[in-house]
Amino acid sequence: MNVYALVHGRILDALKTLQAEGALPAGLDLSSIEVVPPRDPAHGDLACNAALVLAKRANMKPRAIAELAAGKLRADPDLAKLDVAGAGFLNLTFRPAFWQRIVSAILQERGAYARADIGRCEKVDVEYVSANPAGPMHVGHGRGAVFGDALANLLAFVGYEVTREYYVNDAGAQVDALARSAFLRYREALGEEIGEIPAGLYPGDYLRPVGRALAREHGPTLLNLPEERRLPLLRETAVAAMLAIIKEDLAALNIKHDVIFSERSLTEGEDEVAETIAELRRKGLVFQGRLAKPKGHDDADWEDREQTLFRSTAFGDDVDRPLMKSDGSYTYFAADMAYHRNKLSRGFRHLINVFGADHAGYLTRVKAAVAALSDGKADLDIKVCQLVRLFRAGEPVRMSKRAGTFVTLRDVVDEVGRDPVRFMMLYRKNDAPLDFDLAKVVEQSKDNPVFYVQYAHARAKSVFRNVRDVFPQMCEEAAEVAGADLSPLQEPGEIELMKALAAFPHLVEGAARAHEPHRLAFYLYDLASAFHTQWTKGNESPHLRFIQAHDGKLTAARLALVRANAQVLAAGLAIIGVHAPEEMR
RNA sequence: GGUCCCGUAGCUCAGCUGGACUAGAGCAUCUGCCUUCUAAGCAGAGGGUCGCAGGUUCGAAUCCUGCCGGGAUCGCCA
Structure with missing residues (x-):
């Protein structure tokens, strides 16, 4: 309702x-x-x-x-x-009776409360994370991961058929660099002194196990192979290993994708990139041309040449975009167009991409590509997550890959736990930068919104533990509670709480339409606040306590309200993927 | 130089995509509330020309234009 x-x-x-x-x-x-x-x-x-x-x-x-x-x-x-x-x-x-009926409805509808059907079972594809398989994820990736996952949950809650998707950039020069880095670690594992990892390659320790595994499996045989035969094998092994790390990092946040889509698969077998370019050529949107040299930054390697361009300016982009590199291979963008064409061919008409801040400049051309490939029949929303800055008790955490003081997402999750990471990543609008304080988020105080909201839920549950001594029959699931006469709920604080509960469906709908899961986190904070307020009033005025030993009717009504409150808190927390604890001691 | 994002109280941010003469939270500051359904909480006070200047509207923090300040990005990285 x-x-x-x-x-x-x-x-x-x-x-x-x-x-x-x-x-x-x-x-x-x-x-x-x-x-x-x-x-x-x-x-x-x-x-x-x-x-x-x-x-x-x-x-x-x-x-x-x-x-x-x-x-x-x-x-x-x-x-x-x-x-x-x-x-x-x-x-x-x-009148109070109106709000009381809302509480009844919440208890009846249970988990279905605030569910909606604005999605009408239409398919929506949410692409998020899509971190390069070149190493463990950093905290910025984590923000996009949590955002995308919560958004997917939210859209599923309002009736969309959601596919969670991860685009793996397992093609291109970076992957070759990864493969070469793994080769060095392989030689190292064979006992060779490799010295400093050269610039341009990946120095991280996380490649050492990959090198050891290669040595175990192949012995020294790879050393004598020509690079063009060795590289594909190294690529595959290294990418698989990195992907495994990333999946573990995501699992630590309780995130799992439905589709892991490989960039390389676009050109293996049928060349979908070529097909995409051909299709756009037929539409008159691909041509040979020259680009002006970009202004404002030195580019010594700039060479003026004719190249294959996508006419993204026809869709509001400020410059046409190249599809082929000078070595004849496809640009990242060309492959990405093919990827989006692939999504469309799988029947998606609603697409959502979650990008990091560094991809903000990439947004217009992707929208142009989707508009061109779908003839304007599909909608693409791109949500950009701004940077995350790590702090510890107010002091910025200094990081350097070289000095080995780089803090990964996994480090953070292991240190503070999944719930604080998930909640805090959503306790800010996605396009605003976020300061994440490692000390504050584990603090058990009202200054920590994660705790504050979870504590409200735990408190509600504790009421049901306490009522056992007075009215043993009034457990949370009891008919006395679910079917209680709610007319005794007349106190201003109780009415306020009921209004806050009544606001949930509207909030959910707005958040889903705007693709803004952070609204859930803010709402939950407000709802928790309304509950804490009413709770503390009971300390000062005993007649306001939820449990009234001499008035079973009143107690039953208040317990119904407490239960509705716990239920909505739990439902909201479930959407953002945060655990609703029974107690916190 | 182009494009995109941001600019709201001392600090960190909301403001439901145009609504009501007193623009909201939290932190910090000041003042109160524990013989307690977990005070791991609650109540109250002070504090803002919503970056600046125009425009649209019955009505603008919200939409448009131009400036100012901060960030991201700008063919052959992904």
Whole structure:
């Protein structure tokens, strides 16, 4: 049950009645009428802008429309108060019984509460992480990983058929560098003194096990192989090993993709990149041309030459993009176009890519590619996650690959745990930079939002542990609780809590439409706050405690509220992938 | 130089994609609340010309334009 949708419907009905009676013009566009909680509580529980939106379309004064609508709505028995305020806002205040029914609905619907069907089972592909298989993931990757995973959860929750996808860049020069680095480690494992790892190769220790494995399996035979025969084998071994590390890193965050898509597979067998270029050529979007030398940074290697270009400027890009390198191989972008064409061929019309900040400049051309390849029939949303800066108790964590002080994602997860990492990565809008403090996120205090939210859930659960001594029959699953008469819930703090619970479906829907899972984290913080507030009031005023030993009816009603609260906290935490603990001691 | 992102209280950030004369949280500062359903919490106070200047609108932190400041990126890396 979604209160906002419910009230929205009632207001639309009132407006339609007015139209039928001739008080309002027929054929009015009733879209963009919104029901929202007003910022100022003095403006009631919910406010509606219908009169302001319709004024111009109906050629009437907003207040006149508002008064007409109010006349119809006043008969609503759920309303305690209905004001026409300001320029023509409808301010609605509801009776407690209205909010109490929401609590009943939450308990009945259980895990289905706030689920929606805005996805209508349509397929959506969420591509996230897509880190190069060149080593362990860093913290920045982790942000994209958590963001993408939570977004995928959220979209699944509102009725999309979600595919979680990882694009492995297992082609190109970087992979060759990885293979050569692994070869050095192989020689090292055979007892050779390899000295310093040359610049351009990967110096990390994580390649040592790869070298040892190669030595175990092949002995010295690889040494005498010509490089063109050795390299493919090294590539495959090294990429597989790196991918295994990355998958473990992701598993530590409870992240698992449905599809791991290999860039190399695009050109093995059928050359999908060539097919893609051919298709775009048929559409007149590929041509031979020259590019201007980029300004603003020195590029000594620049050579002016004719090359194969994709006409991305036809789709709002500021320059056309090359498809072939000077050595005749495909550019990364050409392969990526083929990859997106592949997604389209698998039936996806909704695509979402999660990028790191360093790919921000790449965004327009990918959108251009998808527009060109789908003839504008698919939508692509690209979410850019900004950088993560690591801190420890307020001090920046200095990192250097060379000095071996590089902190990986896995280091962080191992140190502070999965839940704090997941929560904090979402406790900031994706396009804002994020400061992650290793000390703060494990702190058990109200200054740590992860703890604060989890603690609210644990507290709710503790109420049910405590009630056993007084009303043994009122366990969490008991019919006495689920079916309790909720009319005793009249306290202002209780009403506030009920309103906060009622806001959840609207919040979920908005977050899903905007592709902004961070809203969940902020909502959960607010809900936890409403609960802690009511809890502490019980310390000062014993009659506000949830458990009232001499009043079973009141206790049952309050327990129903506590249970609904725990249920919504758990549901929200589940979407962002954070554990909802039973207790925290 | 081009493009993209950001610029809201001393600090860190929300602001539901245009709404109400007093723009919200948290931290920090100051003042209160433990014979306790876990005070691992709660209540209150002070603090902001929403970077600047225009424009659109009944109405702008939110949309448009131009500046200023910070970051990312700019064929042959991925």
